[in-house]
C-alpha cells in the first residue's frame with residue numbers, strides 16, 4: 001500500500017503542524033492539568049507542549065460523548081452509513097499516511113519506513129475492515145413457541161474509553177476505535193503521553209471524514225490523572241485497554257470502585273519461541289531474534305525467550321548474536337533503517353538495568369552491551385542484546401520491552417513446555433517443527449492466546465488477538481471484538 005522513499009524526512013518533520021490541544025465535541029480546547037512536555041527520542045529535541053486533561057476535562061469529554069450517543073447522530077445511524085463513514089475515515093488516513101507515519105517516528109522513535117509500511121497500512125486496513133463489516137453483523141431469532149417472537153439483538157453499549165500504549169500507537173488505537181465505532185458507540189481516547197500528536201491528528205481526520213462531533217474525543221494527559229478519571233467515571237460504560245499488567249489491573253480496581261464498568265485488558269507478554277529438535281535451527285533462531293528486536297523490542301509479543309535443545313544451545317546463541325550484530329540502531333528518519341530509537345530515556349535506563357543485573361548474576365552476554373548506543377546525537381538508542389540464561393533468571397521472566405533475547409536450553413519436550421508456560425504471561429508463543437504430530441500436541445499445551453507455528457507475527461484482521469493468564473483476556477481484531485462493545489438484548493414479543 002505504501003512505500004517510503006526520499007531523504008528529506010528530517011526537513012519534513014520540522015514543518016509538521018502538530019496539534020497540541022484536547023479534541024472534545026468536534027473542537028480544540030485547552031486542558032487544565034499540567035501540560036505534557038514531549039521529547040523526540042530520535043535526537044532528544046523538545047517537541048511542542050501539549051495541553052493535558054484534568055478529571056474535570058475528562059468529565060466534559062464524557063458528557064460530550066454521552067450527548068452524541070443519546071442524540072442518535074451516530075448510534076442510530078443505519079449501519080451501512082456508519083460503515084461508509086468509517087471507510088471514508090480510512091481513506092483520509094490513507095491520504096495522510098506519510099504525515100502520520102512521520103509524526104509517530106518523531107514522537108516515539110520507530111523507523112519511518114516501519115511506521116509507514118507496517119503501522120499505517122494496518123491502521124487503514126483496520127478501519128476499512130470494520131467499515132465493511134458494519135452492516136454484516138447479524139442478530140438472532142431463536143426458535144420459541146408459536147405465539148411468541150424472541151429477538152436477540154446487539155445494542156451499542158454507549159460510552160467507551162480507549163486507553164492505549166505508545167509502541168504501536170495508531171494500530172492499538174485502530175483496534176479499539178474501529179469495532180467500537182462500527183457498532184455505534186461514542187469513544188474517548190486517552191493516548192499514551194509519548195504518542196499524543198498522532199492521536200490528535202487521527203481525531204481531526206475522523207472529523208474531516210464526517211464522523212459527528214462528540215463521537216470521537218481525545219483527552220491527552222498523564223495516566224494517573226486523565227486515564228484514571230476515565231477508569232473511575234460513572235458514566236463510562238466500557239474501558240478497552242492495552243498496556244502493562246500493572247495498569248490493566250488498576251482499571252479493574254477503578255471499575256470495582258465506581259460503576260462496575262466492563263474492562264477489557266490486553267496486557268504484556270513474554271513470548272517463548274520453542275525450537276523442537278527436528279526444526280531448521282538457523283531459520284528458527286533468525287526469525288526469533290528478528291521477532292525480539294523488531295520495534296526496538298518494544299512489543300508485547302516480542303519473542304524474548306528462545307528455547308532450544310541443550311545440544312544446540314551454543315550454536316543458537318551464536319546465530320542469535322550474529323542477528324543482533326546485524327541489527328544496529330540508526331536514524332529513524334533514514335528509509336534504510338530497521339531499528340530506531342527507544343521511546344524515552346526512562347525506558348532506555350530500565351532496559352540497561354535489566355542487562356546490567358543479568359550480567360552481574362551470571363548471564364552469558366553473547367552480543368550487545370550494558371551501555372547505550374549512539375545513532376543520532378542526543379537520541380535514545382540501545383543495541384540488541386543476546387544472553388544465555390536459565391529459565392528462572394529475571395531477564396527470562398519479566399517483560400523488558402527492549403531488544404533483549406534470552407536463550408534457554410531445555411532437556412526434553414516436557415521440560416520445554418514447563419519453561420514455555422512458566423511465566424506470569426500468556427500472550428503468544430512460537431513453535432518450530434515440521435513433525436505434524438509434535439506440532440499438534442505441543443501447540444495445544446502452550447498456554448497462550450496466539451501460537452505461531454513455523455512463522456512469527458503472522459495475522460489478519462479476520463483473526464482475534466489477545467492473551468490468557470497475566471496477559472489479560474480482551475480480544476482485538478475480528479468479529480469477536482464486536483462482542484466487547486455491544487450489549488446483548490432480548491426482546492420478547494407475545495403474539496395474539
Ligand code: NAP
Pocket residue numbers: 163164165166167168172190191192193194221222223224225226227228231242243244245247248250266267268269299300301399401427
Ligand atoms: P502502561 O504504562 O500500562 O500505559 C498504557 C496506558 O495507560 C497509557 O496511556 C498510560 O498513560 C496509561 N496509564 C498509565 N498509568 C495509569 C494509571 N495509573 N491509570 C490509568 N491509566 C494509566 O504501558 P506502556 O508503558 O504504555 O506500554 C507498555 C506495556 O503495554 C507493556 O507491558 C506491553 O506489553 C503492553 N502492550 C500490550 C499489547 C497487547 O496487545 N497485549 C500491545 C502493546 C503493548 P501514560 O502515557 O501517561 O503512562
Ligand code: MG
Pocket residue numbers: none
Ligand atoms: Mg507507562
